[in-house]
Amino acid sequence: MNQETRSKHSNLKKRANFAIRKSDKFKTLDSNKKGVYGKIVKSQSRKVKVDDNASNVEDGYYKKRNDSVKLKSERIEGSRSNYRGRKEWEFHRNESNGFVRKDRRVNANDVGSKVYNKRESRDAGGDRRKKSENGENRLGFLRKYGDVKSDDSKQLRSSAEEHKFGMKKVKSRKDVSDDSVATFDRPRRKRRLIRVEYPHDTANKRFDDSLPTIDNTTEQNKDPEDTEENTEMSKNAQFRAIQPSPSIISFVNENLLGRRREIEFKKAGYNIELPSPLDNIPFSTSSERERIEESVFRNKLTFFAAAKVSSSFPTHDLPEIAFAGRSNVGKSSLLNSLTRQWGVVRTSDKPGLTQTINFFNLGPKLCLVDLPGYGFAYAKEEVKESWEELVKEYVSTREELKRVCLLIDTKWGMKPRDHELVDLMERSKTKYQIVLTKTDLSFPVDVARRAMQIEESLKTKKSAIQPLMMVSSKTGAGIRSLRTVLSNVSRFARL
Numbered sequence: 001m002n003q004e005t006r007s008k009h010s011n012l013k014k015r016a017n018f019a020i021r022k023s024d025k026f027k028t029l030d031s032n033k034k035g036v037y038g039k040i041v042k043s044q045s046r047k048v049k050v051d052d053n054a055s056n057v058e059d060g061y062y063k064k065r066n067d068s069v070k071l072k073s074e075r076i077e078g079s080r081s082n083y084r085g086r087k088e089w090e091f092h093r094n095e096s097n098g099f100v101r102k103d104r105r106v107n108a109n110d111v112g113s114k115v116y117n118k119r120e121s122r123d124a125g126g127d128r129r130k131k132s133e134n135g136e137n138r139l140g141f142l143r144k145y146g147d148v149k150s151d152d153s154k155q156l157r158s159s160a161e162e163h164k165f166g167m168k169k170v171k172s173r174k175d176v177s178d179d180s181v182a183t184f185d186r187p188r189r190k191r192r193l194i195r196v197e198y199p200h201d202t203a204n205k206r207f208d209d210s211l212p213t214i215d216n217t218t219e220q221n222k223d224p225e226d227t228e229e230n231t232e233m234s235k236n237a238q239f240r241a242i243q244p245s246p247s248i249i250s251f252v253n254e255n256l257l258g259r260r261r262e263i264e265f266k267k268a269g270y271n272i273e274l275p276s277p278l279d280n281i282p283f284s285t286s287s288e289r290e291r292i293e294e295s296v297f298r299n300k301l302t303f304f305a306a307a308k309v310s311s312s313f314p315t316h317d318l319p320e321i322a323f324a325g326r327s328n329v330g331k332s333s334l335l336n337s338l339t340r341q342w343g344v345v346r347t348s349d350k351p352g353l354t355q356t357i358n359f360f361n362l363g364p365k366l367c368l369v370d371l372p373g374y375g376f377a378y379a380k381e382e383v384k385e386s387w388e389e390l391v392k393e394y395v396s397t398r399e400e401l402k403r404v405c406l407l408i409d410t411k412w413g414m415k416p417r418d419h420e421l422v423d424l425m426e427r428s429k430t431k432y433q434i435v436l437t438k439t440d441l442s443f444p445v446d447v448a449r450r451a452m453q454i455e456e457s458l459k460t461k462k463s464a465i466q467p468l469m470m471v472s473s474k475t476g477a478g479i480r481s482l483r484t485v486l487s488n489v490s491r492f493a494r495l
């Protein structure tokens with residue numbers, strides 16, 4: 001290549017680069033991003049040998065003789081809708097030719113679609129360069145597209161046909177008007193089908209632990225392929241199907257149990273500035289909380305003993321009330337809110353904080369016992385097993401124990417471990433009472449449903465004490481009633 005051709009080529013290269021750069025604004029940088037300029041529908045590349053002839057050099061590639069270069073071609077489709085109708089376009093990007101753009105506007109009224117080639121030729125770098133070299137394009141870069149439209153399009157068409165890159169042929173205006181739709185046969189999009197396999201409500205579900213089903217007949221007819229997940233779903237559906245009795249619903253509403261807005265507490269006359277605001281007398285004139293009605297609960301709560309093994313259970317003459325339940329159900333929190341002495345019993349949102357049987361004296365007349373929880377907890381399996389054994393031994397053998405409050409999380413209901421403990425207490429004739437906790441986290445109707453469900457399942461149990469209690473340590477709902485029940489236990493306890 002002599003000096004003259006070299007400078008000519010380098011000049012052409014600059015201009016070609018400029019053309020490609022200019023046409024880059026049509027390029028979809030992210031092919032998944034539709035609607036900006038378009039989506040790359042097809043992309044192909046071909047190898048071309050550089051044989052020092054002008055057409056290759058015009059492509060903007062300056063290569064040695066017999067070198068081969070890859071030329072890429074893309075088909076890009078885009079669309080936009082506005083009040084005037086829908087506009088679709090398709091253009092071919094070709095590294096040698098720049099862009100050919102073809103627009104198609106589909107008016108809402110005119111489905112016959114007006115088809116026209118708007119800017120059929122866009123930035124056809126190589127062609128313009130050719131013209132400028134030949135002196136045809138006097139205006140140079142500023143020359144209007146319209147002026148060269150027909151020539152450019154002709155040029156591009158021929159080049160597209162010549163190379164056959166898998167691009168669509170650009171039809172003449174006449175041809176296009178005949179079968180415009182066929183010209184733009186886009187690849188059909190597959191319809192996405194979203195299948196909802198389980199139509200049940202999956203809220204309030206926990207898969208790890210389950211309540212034995214009440215309806216055994218449905219269990220027997222069950223498809224053997226049914227997964228545990230399916231069974232769980234049906235239990236949830238069973239729960240939703242429970243129709244709570246009007247008396248339970250009115251009890252729940254009167255005591256403001258369940259998830260409520262603060263405005264409801266305010267309207268009912270409670271001071272929401274206080275912790276557990278519902279543990280107060282409504283419309284109390286004092287800004288302070290009214291004092292606890294049950295005198296035994298006014299006593300100071302003091303830690304007395306902790307036991308890891310049965311041999312270290314303390315000996316005293318006080319009646320004991322124990323709080324049992326799964327880990328994190330709110331046993332320790334309930335002790336604090338019953339006595340309104342927050343902080344005496346340690347609580348945590350991490351299951352497994354209480355790991356020993358803790359005895360607390362409530363004055364000289366009553367002993368409250370905080371038991372470690374069972375079920376899931378952040379502790380080693382062996383350690384958890386030893387707690388559970390200890391709890392079982394305590395509830396079945398302890399003579400001073402007058403009442404076990406079996407705490408059940410309102411949201412989750414009774415789980416197999418709870419039933420195990422119930423059976424144990426039935427065998428050992430230990431009196432127990434069910435207390436639904438964290439009622440503030442469930443809807444009032446669900447609180448009523450849970451109460452109905454548990455009462456139904458414990459109908460035949462002899463050691464279960466009625467009524468079932470419903471509390472929330474956070475809002476203080478039901479705390480006063482529980483205090484009354486428990487102070488009666490201490491009052492009538494005989495040792």
Ligand SMILES: Nc1nc2c(ncn2[C@@H]2O[C@H](COP(=O)(O)OP(=O)(O)OP(=O)(O)O)[C@@H](O)[C@H]2O)c(=O)[nH]1
Pocket residue numbers: 325326327328329330331332333334346347348349350351352353354355371372373374377437438439440441471472473474475
């Ligand atoms: N919203 C709400 N949260 C509560 C209630 N009672 C307890 N909690 C929260 O539940 C978490 C566990 O409470 P704890 O009293 O430590 O539970 P626990 O049963 O003693 O747990 P373990 O000692 O691990 O067996 C804490 O984060 C409490 O704040 C309640 O009535 N409502």
Ligand SMILES: [Mg+2]
Pocket residue numbers: 331332333346347353354370
């Ligand atoms: Mg605890």
